[in-house]
Amino acid sequence: MELADRAVGLLLSVISLSIFTYYTFWVIILPFVDSDHFVHKYFLPQEYAILIPVYAGVGLICFLSVFIGYVMLKSKKKKA
Template sequence: MQLGDKAVGFLLTLTSLSIFTYYTFWVIILPFADSDHFIHKYFLPQEYAILIPVFAGVFLLALLSVFVGFVMLKSKKKKKTT
């Protein structure tokens, strides 16, 4: 099982580094390239560089809020029965 955990950890690390590198290049380096450069076809428009993380953050915050609410309701029911 330990080898499987290492493989999953390595895969998650590699995925995170790839996303970080892509996003960093997209936000920091790409604005300095000419707009007709071929590299622009591999990236979404610049406004998505802000919209995607904002929507992901709102979604994760909503998911976390639902989880905390569910745990609080479950905890409240447990106190009533004891």
């Protein structure tokens, strides 16, 4: 079981590092590269650099709100 946990942890770390590297390159370095350079075809337009995190944050807040509400309602039913 410990080996499976380590493999999952390694996989999550690699995915997180890949996303962080991609986003950092996209937001910080890409604006300084000429717009006709071939590397631009591997990235979305710059507007999405703001829209994706905003939508992800709103989705996370909505999910947490629903989860907290569900837990509060469930704990009230147990007390009664």
